[in-house]
Amino acid sequence: MKAVSNGERIIYQIYPKSFMDSNHDGIGDLNGITSRLDYLKALGINTLWLNPIFVSPQVDNGYDVSNYFMVDPTIGTMEDFDNLVNAVHERGMELILDFVLNHTSDQHPWFKDAISNPHSIYRDYYLWQKGQDGQLPNNWGSFFGGSVWEKDPAGSEEYYFHLFAKEMPDLNWANHELRQAMLDIAKFWLNHQVDGFRLDAFIHTAKANFEQNVFSGDLNEPQLAEEYYANMPQVQAYLSEFIHALKEVKPDIFILGEAASADIDLVESYTDPNRSMCDSVVTFRYFSDDDQQKFISQLPQEGQPHLLDTVKFKKTMVEWQTALQGWSYPTLYWSNHDLPRILNKLMVGPDHQKDLAKMLAVLMYLQRGIPCIYYGEELGMTAGKIVDPTDFEDPFALAFMEVGLKQGFDKDELLASLSASHKMGARSVMQWTDGVYAGFSDERPWLNATGNDVSVLLEKQDPNSILNFYSQVLAIKKEQLYTLGKIVFDVRTQDIYAYKRSFDTHQAFIFCNLTDKKQEITLPEPNLNLRIKIKNQANLDRTNGKVILKAYGTIVLDN
Secondary structure: OOOOOHHHOOEEEEOHHHOOOOOOOOOOOHHHHHHOHHHHHHHOOOEEEEOOOEEOOOOOOOOOOOEEEEEOOOOOOHHHHHHHHHHHHHOOOEEEEEEEOOEOOOOOHHHHHHHHOOOOOOHHHEOEEEOEOOEOOOOEEOOOOOEOEEEOOOOOOEEEEOOOOOOOOEEOOOOHHHHHHHHHHHHHHHHOOOOEEEEEOHHHOOOOOOOOOOOOOOOOOOEEOHHHHOOOOHHHHHHHHHHHHHHHHOOOOEEEEEOOOOOHHHHHHHOOOOOOOOOEEEOHHHHOOEEHHHOOOOOOOEOEOOEEOHHHHHHHHHHHHHHHOOOOOOEEOOOOOOOOOHHHOOOOOHHHHHHHHHHHHHHHHOOOOEEEEEOOHHHOOOOOEEOOHHHHOOHHHHHHHHHHHHOOOOHHHHHHHHHHHOHHHHHOOOOOOOOHHHHOOOOOOOOOEEOOOOOHHHHHOOOOOHHHHHHHHHHHHOOHHHHOOEEEEEOOOOOEEEEEEEEOOEEEEEEEEOOOOOEEEEOOOOOOEEEEEOOOOEEEEOOOOEEEEOOOOEEEEEO
16 A cells, blocks of 8 residues: 555544444444444545544543553454454555553553652652652642642652643653663554554653752642653654664554644744654644633633634744755644534534635635544534543533533533533544444443534435535645645635645645634735635635625635
């Protein structure tokens, strides 16, 4: 099978537990994914990214791995996995795995041995530090709340470091044997014919000196300290060593890095084409500027949808696209398993939601870079409304509910707000049909959430559906103009997202209306061909040399 080139790559992110259940237990599985490959191929996908499939206690939905060499039995077997990979390759597609390399589960044999035997060789696979004068080693805070430090279960005077949940101890990448062990795991999966990896949280593999506290008025209150445990210089050395060794096994391997907090300069380094580095990097900085004006003041902001500030977003994207042009391919995405779904960040009325979803597809995916589509996005899925507050698996969510109920807000209203703003709301099941449990399963899904009134079945039958529009956009995306072409933005008006793609003598002009107001644009050239538009929302007036975009309209023109 010919490898997919990065310029032509179109990724589809699958959250396995929520995609398709084949064995009637309410949990999505590998055989379920295999059964839907023809759907993905027809959509225009050529690369699948699976969130973690390894054996896990599921404290963090698979990101706490207890056995890297086996598939978690809740989603299948190694035979199921090999069958899936073969089926993917038979269709000319590729598959990459989410590789958790910053931490393990506390149920991993390495950690169990490390705490049962103080002389274990695995003790140094993790990060340990003694406390200071009866206090924690420092005041660094965990991303999951509280301190990064947890007392040694064996009762020693040391604490172990956990950047995420206390059940997820961080690995010590300064240990050469640990780095070799992680490399061996990756090679094991390459032997099972995977085509690459998404490197989870790789930017945290190096930490600063543990004796340094974060400057704070209260040293006893844990403080987020990304400057001490994110994007440290040594990360690049670890990353390059790891990828170089994998390329010796598989020269055409595809590596997608997760670098949530990385700025443009760091992403340039992490995707340096002159070194063994990532092919592309996912950054959360695209969406770091929210519209803060529509929060309900009586409620905590965490728990309310953070609406996208489209003007700031456009400015950010122009900077990233311009900086990475000719260097590496940026990842183009709207949603993922760690973020709310995009339609919940751009809340518009039901009359406009379908057109908005189509416009967003053109805006994002015809830019220079690698599309990464989150399952169900191609249908216009919004967050599933979670029924039970404990299903958020987040103390912040429970605190939000408590505050809201005391303030007199309705429980359903609070749950809807949480679901729209929380990552768990974005993990509800794929909508295959309009039947019971959306055709995902004939049993209640693992995440009890009410669904959306969209489905593959209904949208396949509608020529004007979001699904069919996505297929058209992705077909255009595969043309050389969009895989190899340059990009230049027109920033003269903040209400229009406009850019030009050019390759050889070919040019395309893309216009997207970011508002619910009609916009008029002067044709950049008189004899352009119409490639795609939203029906009834975009018109080409050649007589007057104008393009008229109605609410959230979009149009693509080329020569």
